[in-house]
Amino acid sequence: MMDFFVAPSILLPGLSMPSCLATVPLFAANPFTEPVGVIHYLVVGAVLFTAGIACMTLKRNALGILMGIELVLNGANINFVAFSSSYLRGEGAPTLGLDGQVVALFVILLAAAEAAVALAITLNFYNNHATVDVDRADDLKG
Amino acid sequence: MTGMLAMDISSLTDVIVPTLATTFRPAPILAALPVAGVNWHSVLFLLFAALACGFAVAVVAADNVVRMALYLVFSLGATAGLFFLAGAEFIGAMQLMIYVGGTLVLLVFGVMLTAQAPLVAIKASSSDRTLAAVAGASLLALLLTAAFSVDAWMAPGSEVVPAPSATPLGMALIGVRVDTPPPGSPAGGRAGYMLPFEIVSVHLLVVLVGAAYLARAKRRKTPRAIDAVASAMPVEPVVASTASGVASGRPAGGAKSALVGGGR
Amino acid sequence: MSNLIDDDPRIIEFDVRTDEMLVNMGPQHPSTHGVLRLVLRTDGEIVSETEPHIGYLHRCAEKIGENVSPRQWIPYTDRLDYLAAMNMNLGWALTVEKLMRHEVGEKARHLRVLIAELNRIGSHLVGMGAYGLDLGTFSPFLYAFREREKILDLFEEACGARLTYSYITCGGATADLPPGWLQKCEAFLDQFEPIIKEYHALLTTNAIFVKRTAGIGVLSREMAIDYGCSGPVLRGSGVDQDMRRDGESIYTGMYDGYAFEVAVQKDGRYPRDHSYPSVPKEAVLGDCWHRFFVRMLEVVQSMDLVRQAIDRYAACKEPLGEPMKLAEKLPVGDAYLETEAPKGQMGFYVVGNGTSIPWRVRARSSSFSNLSVTHELCRGCLIADVPAIVGSLDIVMGEIDR
């Protein structure tokens, strides 16, 4: 499992490197001693987001797709909290302040509601077709 | 008299502690340890980030739906840890309680209800896997380049910050913004969140009532004969087998009574 | 893929597809008294069908009865209902005496009433304690056994055994009571009187106990009579029948002159209900609570009978008399007699063919017919109710499987 935040430059040999190569030393230095910045959280958020998208595309089980959605929502949440936290932004940098946290709060609440409805639909689907395999949900096919 | 007693004890200890400190000097080897000042905040961040990303990838990789649910629980738990580290304690606790303790319990209930024997592990074909891997990697690369392109985000975090407190968040939710506006933010009052807060609560009520209605258990007059469970694998022929729960506990042999036998 | 909903008109709507499970409340289950196996068909928590499987404790007791003389079969009757061995001995002894038309002395009759009723108290105590266990509380079991130990000490003094006594035998009893036994028995009864109130407080009036038993497993009068239930199960449904009063003369003769009231609810009132807790409003006649309450009343009733038996036994001066000889010749013919055992009407049938070995021996078990009611009572109840219902029937597998 690639350790993303230590050396992203290895990951993207082929692509044209962005101008920010100069700040790579931020990561070349020992990650254990450097204070954590927003970029670290953005990387984790990106990984979660991508895993969520992959899970939604890959899984044939309706509940697998639901789990993918949860991962995507959490990826977004991490970014919101990262931008709202004064730890990570350093002195004087404009942060989202409280708004980031409140939006994250609403995302969590609405994810609960969404999961409830999605599960009700899945159970009814399972009830009608005795399976949760989404590939078998092709009744409307022409 | 008691006051006197208190004085004696405290004066006594004031003598002991300094002498103890001077005599016991850790040997210089301690200072020569290879790792300079380890920043615990970063180390914990690396731990929780590794957990979150590792289990997220494990969710994608796993086939058994129950294992996927377990890995998701660990991944979201680690995310809650990340929130705590970022200073958003209330959001971390909220994530633990609502998300992991509520939504995922709901999800696990759904898994338990539907994960009958044939549906537990639906294998994805290998071609889909490689396709998903390539698409995922490219999307990740795109996101990372975008993230690295902004220099402002690359600055390391600050050391000394105010202790996190949930009260400003609570006050914001009822409309009174008591937190100091961050430096450089536009002047003028910032909006409280009274209206969205009320809307979300009503929304949650409506949604949960709807979901409960959608998945309600309906009464029925006669006990329902179990019909054949359509196998999830299109390859296998549809086997008319009694779907008797997770582990089939069919009583061994026994008389051909109506209860046990039956040509289902 | 065709629509799988079976459009059967009887089905109004379909259920969330939870599969019905066949669940084994297996022979080694802690709450089925002894080795009873219940196959439950459950849909989630609701039990739709129950099928008891028995036979795990079968020992061919009746076949052995055809190879030994009646007095030699007494130890086998101990092992039928091992919680009330004295009543079993009494039932078999009376049946043989009915066949032989052998009259037992008055002292032996009073001794038999004394011992049988004392054993009924012991059996009901075990019933009460085990029922507490089925509902999840452990303490009443130990309170019940503390009292039962005292009864067993008395029996040990009388006949040397604590569980399988073989004390009452054809033609009387194997030995007379040792001196001083009556005073000890009376002392036990005196200290047992207030403890009954303790049991009522512990279980009968306990709010959670009432919630778990009132209105559960309601057995109607007609169904109780149809299935041939007997004893506290029958009286719990309000049927006024007790073999000690309605039985055959040879059995009821023993209880002549005893002040005796059948513990059954007649027109809404239990006998002497002034000193007992009132019936809770949720309790329906014939439910688990009433069966339990009838057993508690019978304990008090048996205590009165024992006191009267002590006085009458002390009053008759002549010796106890010898029991029948081991190899007594049985007349040709048969005899069937039902006695009121603690679990219900225990019937014994014996066929003599002139030799000292009976030609055929058969025992009619009360628990067997009481158990046959479970699939009626357990239909539609929750899984937690099944042990509550089976516990209220107070069945003993030794008696059922024989």
Place this chain on the structure above:
Amino acid sequence: MAEFLIGLGLPGWLAWSIAALVSAVLLLNVIAGGALVFIWAERKIAARIQDRLGPTRTGGRFGWLQSLADGIKLLAKEDLMPEGADGLLFRLAPYVSFCASFCAFIALPFAFDVVGQRLNVAVFFVVAVLGLEVFGVILAGYASASKWSLFGAMREAAQVVSYEVPLGMCVVVPVMLAGTMDLVTIGEKQAGWMSNWYLFHDPFTFVIFWVYVTCAVASVNRAPFDLAEAESELVAGFHTEYSGLRWSFFFMAEYGSMFLVSALAAVLFLGGWNGPVPVAQLVGLSEGTGDSAAYFVRLLGLGNLIAKATLGVLLMMWIRWTLPRLRIDQVMTTCLKYCTPIAAVMFAGAMFWQLFLPGGLLPGWSRPAGEIREGWLEGPGGLPAAHPTTSGHNVGVAATDPSDSSGLATRSPR
């Protein structure tokens, strides 16, 4: 602790790590020690209730080594796994359950500022983590591949999740009275005589305490609500297939959360580390007067809290050995039809009481706990009233209210 080590010349980060390690080990021992004592206490109490002696022969007079004997037996027992079981989940379940129970101890204060990590959202964190124990149970039930354990797991999951609602509501009332979720502040606001305890603050909170006790007993799966391991029906519920060390982890998790729930009740309602009579203040010792005095006061506080928590656990044991078990639907109805409505009404009552009678019936009778609320309104950016910015690095508004004499500004995490 860390300052002390730094004083000894250790580098900063090593000092902080050792301090964290020490508090973690201490908390672990609280659970382990607690479990040992409670195993013995449960056997003795059960015996006394059932008119018998309980363990007498193991180790000296009162059989106090019985817990050790149990421990050795559990260690020696073979850890078998049923044939159809799902290996990973089966092994993981007890540790998930134990971690959830242990994790909540981090935010639990044992005396003034003697706490693993002083969280500002301590109450919320404890209740949230308490709910996570359900996963250990569900995993155990599913992984044991037997119908009975699945029944037990589903019952327990449904029960614990549904009892979280009234539990949450009961916990909110003391938080409202104290104006903060920080357990240390809640405990400290109940200092002084017993009348300052929130239990006696107003009649509504008194009722809420008893609803809390019921919900706590239910959410920890004890006494009349122990559906999951109902011996008579489900053999032993979700941990039927476990034996040996794994089973002992479930056992420790149960005793840990029992102690936790009682300690939470003690801090929220019964004044936490403040004894019925403020002995420390009477004797003249208090936080301010020198190190050893503060240490003694905290030791006294520690004793108070552990005594109250132990009383709570003994109460649970007493209930267990007297009452029969409720049926699953009766448990659910008590939650939805009795606990939640009563908690809601009492919460509303406490709120109105707090709004209209902040000083209690007699104005001076109990210290007005509501000022923290006003303090916030005058904050910068809020209403125009100027607010004295407290010294030091605390840019935001002080979490403590100005009138609180012993107000300690929340310390900076670094």
